[in-house]
Amino acid sequence: MSTPTPEPQHQPSPEPRGPVDSSRIPRYAGPATFARLPRLDEVGGRADVAVVGVPFDTGVSYRPGARFGGNAIREASRLLRPYNPAQDASPFALAQVADAGDIAANPFNIDEAVETVQEAADGILDSGARLMTLGGDHTIALPLLRSVARKHGPVALLHFDAHLDTWDTYFGAAYTHGTPFRRAFEEGLLDTSAVSHVGTRGPLYGKKDLDEDARMGFGIVTSADVMRRGVDEVADQLRQRIGNRPLYVSIDIDVLDPAHAPGTGTPEAGGLTSRELLEILRGLAGCHLVSADLVEVAPPYDHAEMTAVAASHTAYELTTLMSRQIAEGRGGGAG
Ligand SMILES: N=C(N)NCCCC(=O)O
Ligand SMILES: [Zn+2]
Numbered sequence: 001m002s003t004p005t006p007e008p009q010h011q012p013s014p015e016p017r018g019p020v021d022s023s024r025i026p027r028y029a030g031p032a033t034f035a036r037l038p039r040l041d042e043v044g045g046r047a048d049v050a051v052v053g054v055p056f057d058t059g060v061s062y063r064p065g066a067r068f069g070g071n072a073i074r075e076a077s078r079l080l081r082p083y084n085p086a087q088d089a090s091p092f093a094l095a096q097v098a099d100a101g102d103i104a105a106n107p108f109n110i111d112e113a114v115e116t117v118q119e120a121a122d123g124i125l126d127s128g129a130r131l132m133t134l135g136g137d138h139t140i141a142l143p144l145l146r147s148v149a150r151k152h153g154p155v156a157l158l159h160f161d162a163h164l165d166t167w168d169t170y171f172g173a174a175y176t177h178g179t180p181f182r183r184a185f186e187e188g189l190l191d192t193s194a195v196s197h198v199g200t201r202g203p204l205y206g207k208k209d210l211d212e213d214a215r216m217g218f219g220i221v222t223s224a225d226v227m228r229r230g231v232d233e234v235a236d237q238l239r240q241r242i243g244n245r246p247l248y249v250s251i252d253i254d255v256l257d258p259a260h261a262p263g264t265g266t267p268e269a270g271g272l273t274s275r276e277l278l279e280i281l282r283g284l285a286g287c288h289l290v291s292a293d294l295v296e297v298a299p300p301y302d303h304a305e306m307t308a309v310a311a312s313h314t315a316y317e318l319t320t321l322m323s324r325q326i327a328e329g330r331g332g333g334a335g
Protein backbone atom coordinates (compact mmCIF):
# COMPACT_ATOMS: atom_id res chain seq x y z
CA MET A 1 0.00 0.00 0.00
CA SER A 2 1.51 3.26 -1.01
CA THR A 3 1.38 6.31 1.19
CA PRO A 4 -0.72 9.03 -0.37
CA THR A 5 1.16 12.20 -1.11
CA PRO A 6 -0.03 14.80 1.39
CA GLU A 7 -1.79 17.82 -0.01
CA PRO A 8 0.37 20.91 0.43
CA GLN A 9 -1.01 22.75 3.43
CA HIS A 10 -0.09 26.25 2.35
CA GLN A 11 -0.37 27.12 -1.30
CA PRO A 12 1.91 30.09 -1.82
CA SER A 13 -0.47 32.86 -2.89
CA PRO A 14 0.66 34.16 -6.29
CA GLU A 15 1.77 37.76 -6.49
CA PRO A 16 -1.06 39.90 -7.80
CA ARG A 17 -0.72 40.77 -11.44
CA GLY A 18 -0.66 44.53 -11.72
CA PRO A 19 -1.26 47.07 -14.46
CA VAL A 20 0.55 47.25 -17.78
CA ASP A 21 3.85 49.10 -17.21
CA SER A 22 3.34 52.56 -18.69
CA SER A 23 7.09 53.17 -18.84
CA ARG A 24 7.34 50.36 -21.41
CA ILE A 25 4.03 50.44 -23.22
CA PRO A 26 2.58 53.92 -23.72
CA ARG A 27 -0.48 54.33 -21.59
CA TYR A 28 -2.64 55.24 -24.55
CA ALA A 29 -1.83 51.98 -26.36
CA GLY A 30 -4.01 48.91 -26.40
CA PRO A 31 -7.57 48.26 -25.28
CA ALA A 32 -8.70 49.95 -22.06
CA THR A 33 -9.27 48.03 -18.87
CA PHE A 34 -9.69 49.83 -15.55
CA ALA A 35 -6.27 51.24 -14.56
CA ARG A 36 -4.69 49.02 -17.29
CA LEU A 37 -5.22 46.04 -15.00
CA PRO A 38 -5.50 42.48 -16.33
CA ARG A 39 -8.85 41.12 -17.37
CA LEU A 40 -10.39 38.62 -14.97
CA ASP A 41 -9.80 35.75 -17.43
CA GLU A 42 -6.10 36.67 -17.55
CA VAL A 43 -5.78 35.94 -13.82
CA GLY A 44 -7.56 32.61 -13.95
CA GLY A 45 -10.98 34.04 -13.14
CA ARG A 46 -9.98 34.79 -9.54
CA ALA A 47 -9.65 38.27 -8.12
CA ASP A 48 -9.94 39.95 -4.75
CA VAL A 49 -11.62 42.97 -6.31
CA ALA A 50 -13.51 42.72 -9.60
CA VAL A 51 -14.13 45.93 -11.51
CA VAL A 52 -17.21 45.42 -13.64
CA GLY A 53 -19.05 47.70 -16.04
CA VAL A 54 -22.82 47.93 -16.31
CA PRO A 55 -23.69 49.69 -19.58
CA PHE A 56 -27.34 50.35 -18.75
CA ASP A 57 -29.28 53.63 -18.63
CA THR A 58 -32.90 52.72 -19.27
CA GLY A 59 -33.79 53.89 -15.75
CA VAL A 60 -33.03 57.58 -16.20
CA SER A 61 -35.57 60.40 -15.75
CA TYR A 62 -33.72 63.02 -17.79
CA ARG A 63 -30.64 62.90 -20.02
CA PRO A 64 -29.54 59.41 -21.12
CA GLY A 65 -25.94 58.39 -21.81
CA ALA A 66 -24.72 56.64 -18.66
CA ARG A 67 -24.61 53.38 -20.61
CA PHE A 68 -21.31 54.71 -21.94
CA GLY A 69 -19.97 55.61 -18.49
CA GLY A 70 -18.01 52.46 -17.68
CA ASN A 71 -15.93 52.58 -20.83
CA ALA A 72 -15.31 56.32 -20.45
CA ILE A 73 -13.99 55.69 -16.92
CA ARG A 74 -11.78 52.87 -18.21
CA GLU A 75 -10.35 55.19 -20.87
CA ALA A 76 -9.70 57.99 -18.36
CA SER A 77 -8.15 55.52 -15.91
CA ARG A 78 -5.19 54.91 -18.22
CA LEU A 79 -3.41 57.72 -16.36
CA LEU A 80 -3.72 56.22 -12.87
CA ARG A 81 -0.41 55.17 -11.38
CA PRO A 82 0.27 52.16 -9.14
CA TYR A 83 1.14 53.94 -5.87
CA ASN A 84 -1.52 55.95 -4.03
CA PRO A 85 0.33 58.41 -1.78
CA ALA A 86 -2.85 59.75 -0.17
CA GLN A 87 -3.47 56.31 1.32
CA ASP A 88 0.21 55.24 1.37
CA ALA A 89 -0.67 52.04 -0.48
CA SER A 90 -0.06 50.27 -3.78
CA PRO A 91 -3.57 48.92 -4.24
CA PHE A 92 -2.81 46.57 -7.12
CA ALA A 93 0.14 44.97 -5.31
CA LEU A 94 -1.77 44.44 -2.06
CA ALA A 95 -4.56 42.45 -3.69
CA GLN A 96 -5.53 41.14 -7.10
CA VAL A 97 -7.72 43.71 -8.77
CA ALA A 98 -8.97 42.72 -12.22
CA ASP A 99 -11.37 44.02 -14.85
CA ALA A 100 -14.30 41.64 -15.18
CA GLY A 101 -15.72 43.25 -18.31
CA ASP A 102 -19.34 44.31 -18.71
CA ILE A 103 -22.64 42.87 -17.58
CA ALA A 104 -24.86 42.67 -20.67
CA ALA A 105 -28.21 43.97 -19.43
CA ASN A 106 -31.34 44.18 -21.62
CA PRO A 107 -31.89 47.87 -22.53
CA PHE A 108 -35.55 47.24 -23.41
CA ASN A 109 -36.67 45.49 -20.22
CA ILE A 110 -35.72 47.00 -16.86
CA ASP A 111 -37.06 44.10 -14.77
CA GLU A 112 -34.97 41.65 -16.75
CA ALA A 113 -31.91 43.94 -16.59
CA VAL A 114 -32.24 44.15 -12.81
CA GLU A 115 -32.27 40.34 -12.62
CA THR A 116 -29.29 40.05 -14.96
CA VAL A 117 -27.23 42.49 -12.88
CA GLN A 118 -28.04 40.63 -9.69
CA GLU A 119 -27.17 37.22 -11.15
CA ALA A 120 -23.84 38.51 -12.47
CA ALA A 121 -23.06 40.22 -9.15
CA ASP A 122 -23.97 37.04 -7.23
CA GLY A 123 -21.50 35.09 -9.36
CA ILE A 124 -18.69 37.56 -8.70
CA LEU A 125 -19.36 37.81 -4.95
CA ASP A 126 -19.65 34.02 -4.67
CA SER A 127 -16.18 33.73 -6.22
CA GLY A 128 -14.89 35.61 -3.17
CA ALA A 129 -14.27 38.95 -4.90
CA ARG A 130 -15.53 42.36 -3.84
CA LEU A 131 -17.29 44.40 -6.49
CA MET A 132 -16.31 47.79 -7.83
CA THR A 133 -19.08 48.49 -10.32
CA LEU A 134 -18.87 51.21 -12.97
CA GLY A 135 -22.35 52.25 -14.12
CA GLY A 136 -24.68 52.75 -15.71
CA ASP A 137 -27.49 54.67 -14.08
CA HIS A 138 -28.42 54.47 -10.41
CA THR A 139 -31.09 51.81 -10.99
CA ILE A 140 -28.32 49.23 -10.76
CA ALA A 141 -27.69 49.94 -7.08
CA LEU A 142 -30.80 47.89 -6.23
CA PRO A 143 -29.69 44.56 -7.75
CA LEU A 144 -26.17 45.18 -6.45
CA LEU A 145 -27.49 45.72 -2.92
CA ARG A 146 -29.65 42.61 -3.23
CA SER A 147 -26.56 40.66 -4.11
CA VAL A 148 -24.42 42.15 -1.35
CA ALA A 149 -27.15 41.64 1.29
CA ARG A 150 -27.57 38.03 0.15
CA LYS A 151 -23.93 37.51 1.11
CA HIS A 152 -23.48 39.82 4.10
CA GLY A 153 -27.00 40.46 5.42
CA PRO A 154 -28.29 44.04 5.70
CA VAL A 155 -25.46 46.47 5.02
CA ALA A 156 -24.55 49.96 6.13
CA LEU A 157 -24.91 52.35 3.21
CA LEU A 158 -23.05 55.50 2.33
CA HIS A 159 -24.78 57.13 -0.60
CA PHE A 160 -22.99 60.06 -2.25
CA ASP A 161 -25.44 61.87 -4.50
CA ALA A 162 -27.08 65.22 -5.19
CA HIS A 163 -30.36 63.29 -5.00
CA LEU A 164 -32.09 61.21 -2.36
CA ASP A 165 -33.04 58.39 -4.73
CA THR A 166 -35.60 57.24 -2.18
CA TRP A 167 -38.59 58.32 -4.27
CA ASP A 168 -41.37 55.80 -4.77
CA THR A 169 -42.14 55.50 -8.49
CA TYR A 170 -41.78 57.39 -11.78
CA PHE A 171 -44.64 57.00 -14.27
CA GLY A 172 -45.69 54.02 -12.15
CA ALA A 173 -42.30 52.33 -12.56
CA ALA A 174 -40.72 50.94 -9.38
CA TYR A 175 -37.23 50.35 -10.78
CA THR A 176 -35.68 53.65 -11.88
CA HIS A 177 -32.60 55.68 -11.04
CA GLY A 178 -34.60 57.79 -8.56
CA THR A 179 -35.94 54.85 -6.53
CA PRO A 180 -33.26 52.22 -5.74
CA PHE A 181 -32.81 53.03 -2.06
CA ARG A 182 -36.54 53.02 -1.25
CA ARG A 183 -36.76 49.53 -2.77
CA ALA A 184 -33.63 48.49 -0.87
CA PHE A 185 -35.18 49.77 2.36
CA GLU A 186 -38.49 47.99 1.68
CA GLU A 187 -36.65 44.75 0.97
CA GLY A 188 -34.67 44.91 4.21
CA LEU A 189 -31.30 45.12 2.43
CA LEU A 190 -30.09 48.02 4.56
CA ASP A 191 -28.90 48.19 8.16
CA THR A 192 -30.97 51.27 8.92
CA SER A 193 -28.87 52.14 11.95
CA ALA A 194 -26.14 53.27 9.52
CA VAL A 195 -27.52 54.68 6.27
CA SER A 196 -26.55 58.16 5.10
CA HIS A 197 -26.78 60.37 2.08
CA VAL A 198 -23.83 62.69 1.49
CA GLY A 199 -23.78 65.72 -0.81
CA THR A 200 -27.56 66.08 -1.03
CA ARG A 201 -28.85 69.35 -2.50
CA GLY A 202 -31.23 70.85 -4.97
CA PRO A 203 -35.00 71.15 -5.32
CA LEU A 204 -37.33 68.34 -4.25
CA TYR A 205 -40.94 67.54 -5.13
CA GLY A 206 -42.04 68.49 -1.60
CA LYS A 207 -41.05 68.46 2.06
CA LYS A 208 -42.54 65.01 2.33
CA ASP A 209 -39.59 63.65 0.33
CA LEU A 210 -37.41 64.48 3.35
CA ASP A 211 -39.95 63.20 5.89
CA GLU A 212 -40.27 59.85 4.12
CA ASP A 213 -36.51 59.59 3.72
CA ALA A 214 -36.00 60.24 7.44
CA ARG A 215 -38.62 57.63 8.30
CA MET A 216 -36.55 55.10 6.37
CA GLY A 217 -33.70 55.92 8.74
CA PHE A 218 -31.45 57.95 6.46
CA GLY A 219 -29.15 60.60 7.83
CA ILE A 220 -28.29 63.47 5.51
CA VAL A 221 -25.01 65.33 5.21
CA THR A 222 -25.87 68.00 2.68
CA SER A 223 -23.40 69.49 0.26
CA ALA A 224 -23.53 72.72 2.32
CA ASP A 225 -22.79 70.71 5.51
CA VAL A 226 -19.61 69.41 3.89
CA MET A 227 -18.58 72.98 3.08
CA ARG A 228 -19.36 74.28 6.60
CA ARG A 229 -18.04 71.38 8.68
CA GLY A 230 -15.15 70.25 6.51
CA VAL A 231 -14.20 66.86 5.18
CA ASP A 232 -12.35 65.53 8.25
CA GLU A 233 -15.24 66.10 10.63
CA VAL A 234 -17.71 64.64 8.14
CA ALA A 235 -15.61 61.54 7.51
CA ASP A 236 -15.04 61.01 11.26
CA GLN A 237 -18.74 61.20 11.96
CA LEU A 238 -19.60 58.81 9.14
CA ARG A 239 -16.91 56.35 10.19
CA GLN A 240 -18.18 56.35 13.75
CA ARG A 241 -21.73 55.71 12.64
CA ILE A 242 -20.66 52.84 10.39
CA GLY A 243 -18.40 51.16 12.94
CA ASN A 244 -17.49 47.64 11.84
CA ARG A 245 -20.71 46.93 9.96
CA PRO A 246 -20.35 45.63 6.40
CA LEU A 247 -20.44 48.79 4.31
CA TYR A 248 -21.65 49.40 0.77
CA VAL A 249 -20.70 52.71 -0.86
CA SER A 250 -22.78 54.00 -3.75
CA ILE A 251 -21.47 57.05 -5.57
CA ASP A 252 -23.54 58.99 -8.06
CA ILE A 253 -21.05 61.23 -9.84
CA ASP A 254 -23.61 64.03 -9.77
CA VAL A 255 -22.64 64.44 -6.09
CA LEU A 256 -19.89 66.58 -7.62
CA ASP A 257 -20.65 70.09 -8.75
CA PRO A 258 -21.35 70.30 -12.49
CA ALA A 259 -18.15 72.38 -12.66
CA HIS A 260 -16.27 69.23 -11.66
CA ALA A 261 -18.51 66.67 -13.34
CA PRO A 262 -20.61 68.06 -16.18
CA GLY A 263 -20.97 64.64 -17.79
CA THR A 264 -24.04 63.40 -16.01
CA GLY A 265 -27.76 63.18 -16.68
CA THR A 266 -29.40 65.11 -13.82
CA PRO A 267 -26.92 67.83 -12.80
CA GLU A 268 -27.56 70.09 -9.78
CA ALA A 269 -25.65 73.24 -8.88
CA GLY A 270 -23.80 73.63 -5.57
CA GLY A 271 -22.09 70.27 -5.32
CA LEU A 272 -18.92 68.84 -3.81
CA THR A 273 -15.54 69.42 -5.35
CA SER A 274 -13.67 66.33 -6.52
CA ARG A 275 -11.10 67.13 -3.80
CA GLU A 276 -13.77 66.96 -1.11
CA LEU A 277 -15.17 63.67 -2.38
CA LEU A 278 -11.75 62.03 -2.62
CA GLU A 279 -10.80 63.23 0.87
CA ILE A 280 -14.00 61.96 2.49
CA LEU A 281 -13.44 58.56 0.88
CA ARG A 282 -9.85 58.43 2.16
CA GLY A 283 -11.24 59.19 5.60
CA LEU A 284 -13.19 55.92 5.51
CA ALA A 285 -10.03 53.82 5.87
CA GLY A 286 -10.64 51.02 8.32
CA CYS A 287 -14.31 50.55 7.42
CA HIS A 288 -15.37 47.10 6.23
CA LEU A 289 -16.06 48.13 2.63
CA VAL A 290 -17.61 45.05 1.02
CA SER A 291 -18.44 46.52 -2.39
CA ALA A 292 -19.10 49.82 -4.14
CA ASP A 293 -20.64 51.31 -7.23
CA LEU A 294 -19.94 54.47 -9.20
CA VAL A 295 -22.79 55.52 -11.43
CA GLU A 296 -24.31 58.21 -13.65
CA VAL A 297 -21.22 59.15 -15.67
CA ALA A 298 -22.74 60.24 -19.00
CA PRO A 299 -19.90 60.97 -21.45
CA PRO A 300 -22.04 62.74 -24.10
CA TYR A 301 -22.21 65.79 -21.76
CA ASP A 302 -18.61 65.58 -20.59
CA HIS A 303 -15.82 67.95 -21.61
CA ALA A 304 -12.14 67.08 -21.81
CA GLU A 305 -12.91 63.87 -19.84
CA MET A 306 -13.36 65.94 -16.67
CA THR A 307 -16.11 63.72 -15.31
CA ALA A 308 -14.47 60.49 -16.39
CA VAL A 309 -11.16 61.53 -14.81
CA ALA A 310 -12.89 62.45 -11.54
CA ALA A 311 -14.71 59.11 -11.66
CA SER A 312 -11.52 57.14 -12.36
CA HIS A 313 -9.84 58.70 -9.32
CA THR A 314 -12.92 58.01 -7.22
CA ALA A 315 -12.87 54.33 -8.21
CA TYR A 316 -9.12 54.28 -7.50
CA GLU A 317 -9.66 55.48 -3.92
CA LEU A 318 -12.40 52.91 -3.42
CA THR A 319 -10.31 50.02 -4.78
CA THR A 320 -7.42 51.21 -2.61
CA LEU A 321 -9.65 51.06 0.48
CA MET A 322 -10.71 47.52 -0.45
CA SER A 323 -7.18 46.31 -1.25
CA ARG A 324 -5.79 47.70 2.00
CA GLN A 325 -8.48 45.95 3.96
CA ILE A 326 -7.96 42.66 2.15
CA ALA A 327 -4.20 42.85 2.79
CA GLU A 328 -4.76 43.68 6.47
CA GLY A 329 -7.09 40.66 6.74
CA ARG A 330 -4.28 38.50 5.39
CA GLY A 331 -1.82 39.98 7.82
CA GLY A 332 -0.08 42.06 5.16
CA GLY A 333 1.32 45.54 5.70
CA ALA A 334 0.25 48.81 4.19
CA GLY A 335 2.26 48.10 1.01
N1 LIG B 1 -30.10 59.22 -9.52
C1 LIG B 1 -30.05 60.32 -10.20
N2 LIG B 1 -28.94 60.69 -10.77
N3 LIG B 1 -31.09 61.12 -10.36
C2 LIG B 1 -32.37 60.92 -9.78
C3 LIG B 1 -33.21 62.07 -10.19
C4 LIG B 1 -34.63 61.68 -10.24
C5 LIG B 1 -35.53 62.80 -10.70
O1 LIG B 1 -35.50 63.12 -11.88
O2 LIG B 1 -36.26 63.32 -9.87
ZN1 LIG C 1 -28.02 61.89 -8.51
Ligand SMILES: [Zn+2]
Binding pocket: 138, 161, 163, 165, 177, 252, 296
Ligand atom coordinates in the same frame (compact mmCIF):
# COMPACT_ATOMS: atom_id res chain seq x y z
ZN1 LIG D 1 -28.46 58.82 -7.92
